[in-house]
Amino acid sequence: MTSLLRQVRTAVASVAVAASFAFAAPAMAQEVDFSGKNIEWTIPFSEGGGSDVWARFLAPYLSRHLPGNPSVIIRNVPGGGSITGTNEFAARARPNGLQLVGTSGSTQFPYLLGDPRVRYDYEVFEPVLVSPTGGVVYIPASFGVENASELGQLADRELVYASQGATSLDLVPMLAFEVMGLNVRHVFGMTGRGDGRLAFERGEATIDYQTSSAYLTNVQPLVDNGTVVPLFSWGVLDAQGNVQRDPSFPDIPHFVEAYEMMHGDAPSGLAFDAYMAFFGSGFAAQKPAMLPAGTPPEIVQAYREAFAAAVADPELVASAGEILGDYEQAVGDDVAGLYRVATTIDPEAREWVQNYLRENHNVTLN
Template identity: 35%
Template sequence: MATITRRTALAAGAALALSAGTARAQAVNFAGKRITLIVPYQEGSGSTIHGRLFAMALEKNLPGNPTIVIRNIDGGGSVRGINQFHKDAKPDGLMVGAIATGTFFQYILRDKAVAYPLPEFKPFLTSPFGLIAYARTDLGLGKDPVENVRKLIAKPPVYGGSGPTSSDLPALVAFDLLGIRQKGVYGLSNAESRAGFERGEFNLKYDNAASWAEEVKPLVDSGQATVLFTFGFENAEGKIVRDPMLPDIPTFLEVYEKVHGKPLTGIGYDVWKSLFNVRVMGSKMLVLPVGTPKEIVEVYTKATEAALKSDILNSPQAKLVLGEYPQSTGEASEKIFKGGLSLTPDQTAWLRDWLKERHKVNVNLN
């Protein structure tokens, strides 16, 4: 009898736990709660604006209409903020982290300051952003991107940006794969390097494709600059196609094939594709902390889906921030997130060697 009793007790216990589970799923309600969104960059950064936009929309769509406050903790290329997020966040849905390209690269390159287990975070939103590379015409460039790249290979330009281990990494790898050996001036914000470009101090640059109309097109129209390529965009079939916002401009892969006479293959392609996954497809993400229960992730996914249909995220202001790119939620965003972590050990080693040889950067090992 004793065993039966125990079994009954176990069954009862299991049933209780189960019902508690479902009860919790129904009871995810943030009424009167304050949710903190940690943004690991400065006030006024692209991530902050992106985060604020979604915070405003999520406040109206999360159950119980909680208040969402933004907390900027910048430093160490996003490492400080995300370390803090990992340390402070409980798996209760009351803290959300905004991660961006830097968070990935510092993790992939195993910066020794990194104290967060990136793959264990639970993403519920990814926002892609296309990239466009361009150069100044006073180097003797014309309208044909392929010819232009050939000229830049022959006559190395000067590039201004934030640095080889920052979110510039994919663009620098791309230039290098093409064979362009530009001279780098680092430690600059995007706006500073754009001003330097306009003054003619730099002559090679890339930008977020969403700022094409405002920032790049006027330079092209006035004849100061000419476009080289976009990074392209991965469609639903997993194929890299032209950027939906700039369909007239060839992609990096197209230009590579024309310049070198054969498509990019091998480890060079694999590394480029992994960096593309992070920099373009998963450029900005919102994540929940390690160990967040499925129910809470689902609540966030549903709220985000609803938010994406709301007026706030379809306003002209929001389009200015997000561009025309499709936003991914739930499982789709999880897939992109995993894609960003797909570098194999030999690809990572390739990247480290490249950083060391081409940029004299020794990546700190754990």
Template identity: 50%
Template structure:
């Protein structure tokens, strides 16, 4: 199935059938929501937030359990999910930017195909970079005072979601040495807390649940958010962090950083792929239409809760939630980049980290 046919078939997701929904009953069952990261990161926070809400809205109110399967920057879990097929509607998979980027870059570890998966819900997110107090004191809205500082960053890998901050720091002329191999962004935060890393970033949910406490305690200094997209596709301040400059603002204020040209467009392309449509919930291939419709209706009911805007803002940030056909569109956006952006990033990965994409 191609992306085009995926989007076309997903249009049917919005056409919910009352009789079909009535036939699906998860009473007494357990839904396993598989997350290909550790239990300490933003994807864990995201799934654990939605799991009890989904349980309340699925027919029969099944228990929804979040199961973690970290490894190889999330490709281990994604490759496993690729081999799964529908059995009884009791399996979900949660993808993230760190799963999408290796797919976009033709990473040889990838044996999964997004065209085979059935998206039922997607949400965007943001990200915040922060520094230790000593180096944070050198940040004045630009990175000029940080260009001669050697910084250390705990990373899951250069071809995953960490690509966005690593490339951002390069464009700012900063010297950031990644220590590769951590299993989740929460592990990167722990490295920062122990003083083993001097710069870190978290997606919005991870920042709100952990790193914000470090800032409040004075042991971390926020630098910038990656930003958000407005309706015209322009990068603006993240609505979850309106008092924090976006990367575009910091870049514009920093000597040598340009907000146009091939490097900027490559960063923006992967930012769009990795953040505005970052986290996606999938059913496995072969899932029947009545099960798909049931999940779409349940997530739609979650989104329609009168308290959803408030509770989601506090837990995962102020970002749109897409359901059914909207989730299929978000999936297409998250798994598509231009050949020019892809070529630039592949060359940069090879030159900077010796990563060769074959």
């Protein structure tokens, strides 16, 4: 069992213990009233990006289900790859229930890597929602590899991946390819995964991944016409920390399955622990919403109940497809385990990643 899975299962066990005291929580939540108030939801990214769209989609439903139906206003504070706005929130937000923050994998990664610019601490935030996402890795059909069971045919071939940077969300495929044993040359400088896909389509890159929505929109047609072959998805995590198939791609094996197809055994070791930490943070638990440190438990409970009601709201369910996909949102008692996945890394795995980035990509973080 990897250290990350042990951490997830420990977190789940802790939640179960806490649940024994939960009989008082609904009563506490009923004491909270935000009537006539404005809730400020900090998003440390520019308007129009994925996290901004996510928050603006959820905001009216959060307003509808919080006690007193307060207005929920999105406040964008971009800069520093999302570090600036999150640092500001950690320093200034008051624990009165009128401020929350929503981050993403690109905010969690610097924290996990020990970036000295980080002044926020996920251990003291109070999570109230975690949203997962997914993605699929694919190659040209011209390679003659039909599916993940034939991954061994790629072992001696140099592949090219068009990357946004070694510490960006593209760290997940970088670590995945390293663990898998694929020989991949990472070419940096892409401004987004869309650029990476275009490089792939021009033949400049020979392996790529796209997030679920982009894959379904832009890559599935290439699969359908026979020019692209999907290898594996990243998968999702269940409440016990086990990797499961992505519900958007139930016929595509997840990374762990693909590894087993190629090597005959399950992956293990520090490199895999590092991959699991960043996969969890970048995909399986990518977007957490949090209240500041010290928020009273009755306010935390009110938010958790509100988000649980929001994601079950028939109107949200009917319109969630393009924003939330087919992924189950972690709310209520499910929040703690997945939040820990997004914000925790074993110190030895962190050191391994720091050494790997320094030795292979000349990246120094401290």
